Amino acid sequence: MSVLADEELIRRIAEGDRLAMQGLYTRHSTAVYRFLVRIVRDPTRAEDLMSDVFFDVWRQADRYEGRASVTTWMLTIARFKALSTLRRRPHETLEDDEVGALEDDADTPEVALQKADKSDAMRRCLEALSNEHRMVIDLVYYHELGVEEVAQVLDIPAGTVKTRLFHARKRLSALLSKAGIDRGWP
Amino acid sequence: MTTPDPERAEDDLLLPWHATGRLDRGEADRLDAALAREPDLARRLNLAKTEQRETVALNEALGAPSRRSRDGLFERIDADLAGRRTSGGWLARIGAMLAGLSPPVLAGTALAASLLILLQGGLLTSTWLGTPAPSYETASHRETEPGGTVILVAFASQATAERIADTLREAKGSIVDGPRAGNLYRVRIAADAGALSATLDRLRAQPGVVQLAVPETAPAR
Numbered sequence: 001m002s003v004l005a006d007e008e009l010i011r012r013i014a015e016g017d018r019l020a021m022q023g024l025y026t027r028h029s030t031a032v033y034r035f036l037v038r039i040v041r042d043p044t045r046a047e048d049l050m051s052d053v054f055f056d057v058w059r060q061a062d063r064y065e066g067r068a069s070v071t072t073w074m075l076t077i078a079r080f081k082a083l084s085t086l087r088r089r090p091h092e093t094l095e096d097d098e099v100g101a102l103e104d105d106a107d108t109p110e111v112a113l114q115k116a117d118k119s120d121a122m123r124r125c126l127e128a129l130s131n132e133h134r135m136v137i138d139l140v141y142y143h144e145l146g147v148e149e150v151a152q153v154l155d156i157p158a159g160t161v162k163t164r165l166f167h168a169r170k171r172l173s174a175l176l177s178k179a180g181i182d183r184g185w186p
Numbered sequence: 187m188t189t190p191d192p193e194r195a196e197d198d199l200l201l202p203w204h205a206t207g208r209l210d211r212g213e214a215d216r217l218d219a220a221l222a223r224e225p226d227l228a229r230r231l232n233l234a235k236t237e238q239r240e241t242v243a244l245n246e247a248l249g250a251p252s253r254r255s256r257d258g259l260f261e262r263i264d265a266d267l268a269g270r271r272t273s274g275g276w277l278a279r280i281g282a283m284l285a286g287l288s289p290p291v292l293a294g295t296a297l298a299a300s301l302l303i304l305l306q307g308g309l310l311t312s313t314w315l316g317t318p319a320p321s322y323e324t325a326s327h328r329e330t331e332p333g334g335t336v337i338l339v340a341f342a343s344q345a346t347a348e349r350i351a352d353t354l355r356e357a358k359g360s361i362v363d364g365p366r367a368g369n370l371y372r373v374r375i376a377a378d379a380g381a382l383s384a385t386l387d388r389l390r391a392q393p394g395v396v397q398l399a400v401p402e403t404a405p406a407r
Contacts, residue, residue, distance in 0.1 A: 016267060018260075025256065033251040043248075047255040051262075058263050122240040141241035146208040162199040169202070169237065185230055 006070035014061035021058055028071065029054065031143060032078050038138055039082040039131060049085065053078045072149045079135070079153055086131075118181060125175035133168035140165055194220070197227060205234040265344075269394020272342060335382050336362065339373045339389065340398040353395045357385055372402065 004012075004023065012020035032053055036046035056077055064073060126137065139150045151158045173183050197220050203209045204217050221228045337359075341350055354360060357375050364371030377385040382401060389399040 016270060018263060018267065021263060022260075025259070029256070030250045034245045034248045037248050038245070047251050050251055051255050051259045054259050055262055055266075058266065119240060119243075122236070123244045126237075126241060126244055137237070137241055138245065140202050140206060140208075141238040142245045144206045144208060147203060162196075165202055166199050169234075172237065183233055185233055 007064075007066060010057075010061050010064045010070055013058060014064070021054075024057065024070075025054055028074060031071070032074055035075055035138060035143065036078055036082050038134055039079070040085060045085065046082075049078065049081050052081055068152050069149065071143065072145065072152050075139070075143065075145075075153045076155075121176060121179045121181055122172075125172055125179065128175055129168060129171060132164070133171055136161065136165045137168050137172075198230065201227075201231050201234045202237070204231060205238050266394060268344060269342065272344065272393070334374045334376050335379065336372050336374050336402045337382075337386065337389075338370045338398070338400050338402050339396060340369050341371070342393070342395055342397045345395040349392075349395050353389065353392050357389055359385075370398075 009020045009024045033046055033050045036049045037043055040046055139145045139153055147158045147161050150161045170186050173185060176183055197217055200217060359373045359375040362372050362374045375385050386399050389396045
């Protein structure tokens with residue numbers, strides 16, 4: 001059995017094909033859900049938002065023009081919905097400096113180093129990045145989008161995508177350094 | 187003082203995409219050549235690969251959406267499909283019938299339909315809306331319209347109260363009277379005469395909720 005391309009699934013969804021919608025959901029729901037969890041930091045709310053994203057896809061499939069990949073299109077909708085939610089509840093957004101301060105209160109770098117190995121430290125530092133930095137890191141490393149695709153999702157120029165990722169990686173190095181891990185860069 | 191080499195700076199910016207294999211052929215070849223020349227650039231590429239590995243592990247640890255959310259989504263989709271079928275059925279039949287007519291017959295039919303609509307508009311006004319004046323009327327019930335425009339709306343039988351409320355909210359409308367004959371409600375919307383047509387189109391674009399939305403041709407009593 002041949003596997004239908006995303007674009008073909010969207011064409012069928014635009015005609016009201018429920019089965020095609022199931023196929024698209026099976027293929028992309030986990031990635032969209034994880035992208036949302038990383039932004040809103042609440043699995044329940046991320047599930048609700050993910051459901052809204054796919055319902056938008058169902059209702060608006062006839063407006064998909066193929067200028068971006070289906071993944072890019074869905075992540076763009078997801079980002080818009082997540083940021084709208086965060087704007088409605090601004091007190092719930094934790095930026096990296098606040099997270100860093102909280103972690104500093106709990107663990108000194110020495111204690112953190114004792115508690116976790118290098119890999120754990122890296123993941124904790126990835127978690128501690130600001131939303132802006134987390135998003136660009138996730139889109140490049142986990143969702144494996146190209147420069148132009150990330151630019152479409154984040155609605156910023158391609159040049160800004162490159163510098164934003166560079167700054168996110170520098171910030172990661174700084175957080176790792178705080179945790180006692182020197183990467184020798186930058 | 188040394189001037190930074192912009193190409194080397196660009197190489198550093200592109201390392202993450204080299205790690206994920208998402209560079210175009212030209213960029214990848216150029217970066218491969220630079221990596222062969224510069225051992226420190228290769229070390230920095232390894233840093234990017236480590237970042238990718240840990241980012242993937244972090245995301246995979248987040249799990250997957252629950253069965254509950256999947257079921258909820260497809261319930262919404264099924265409701266939407268049912269709404270489309272209800273509104274699409276008679277429209278499709280009329281469309282098929284019109285498609286089978288020759289142009290002269292079609293033109294004549296359109297003219298007759300226009301006349302019929304005008305006639306019905308008049309009948310609607312006089313029959314449904316022109317009911318006898320009540321024997322008494324409170325001062326607060328006087329039918330002056332305090333801004334906005336009154337339209338007539340029939341809601342789809344399967345539309346839930348929640349969806350009707352959402353639709354009215356979006357149209358900045360509120361029910362002021364009804365149901366009247368034909369299950370018509372009088373709805374006051376915030377749109378002025380200029381924006382009326384757009385608001386009616388938006389309402390009609392909700393087939394699962396709105397069956398009919400037309401301007402009120404004369405002030406109702």
